[in-house]
Amino acid sequence: MLSKNELKYIQSLCQKKQRQAEGLFIAEGTKLVAELVKSHYSVKKIYGLAEWVDANANLTQDKQVVTEAELEKISLLQSPNQVLAIVEQLPQPVITKENHLFTLVVDGIQDPGNLGTIIRIADWFGIQQVIASEDTVELYNPKVIQATMGSFIRVALHYTSLPEFLQDNRLPVFGAVLNGKSLYEYSAVQEAVLIIGNEAKGIRETLLNYIDHPVTIPRIGGAESLNAAVATGIIVSHLKTQ
Secondary structure (H helix, E strand, O other), X not given: OOOHXXXXXXXXXXXXXXXXXXXXXXXXXXXXXXXXXXXXXXXXXXXXXXXXXXXXXXXXXXXXXXXXHHHHHHOOOOOOOOEEEEEEOOOOOOOOOOOOOEEEEEOOOOOHHHHHHHHHHHHHOOOOEEEEEXXXXXXOOHHHHHHHOOHHHOOEEEEEOHHHHHHHOOOOEEEEEEEXXXXXXXXXXXXXXXXXXXXXXXXXXXXXXXXXXXXXXXXXXXXXXXXHHHHHHHHHHHHEOO
16 A cells, blocks of 8 residues: 555656656556566666556566555556556766767657657657757656657657757758758658757757758648657658668
């Protein structure tokens, strides 16, 4: 049974300030927790329903049985999925500058679902790192973690000053903009940087001068715009050499 203090402590990790102070984050669901315990992340404690704990008795991590009612109180999911883990955050990864990399850059992405899905897209296409502006939503936001479906384990996310990163970059830079050249006029590339802008404002002006190849996804129908993550998937699918 969870004590009141433990319940409050777990719930406090829903707040960014507390996550940063403790260096921890929350991950939920059977698939995600199973991936984390096999990964380079340190799982500090697991709270699971009795059937999950019994089925995973071989795990060495600290485990505690909770009831469905208790899991609902500590879960951020509409339908809690058997298990919740408290996990130690990793230090920020070092940016890899080998020129064979295709790198995604996200400028001011604010929606947790968008960032999580972009990380998942990167993982799908074998992109090993995503560079984020310092005002992009936090990686360890529980909604980002859930949206990645475990891909954050394999894709390094680095927060930095984008002008500084782009000044040092020697690869061709593609940028998703409204008035660019049609995506389908470009050939696939092996080495490139692709910038995806803020959901409402796009790529900020201070970064536009770094773009060598402005890219637009041609609109055929009547939709006003594309979701940032959807646009990322379309552009990467066409540009990145398989």
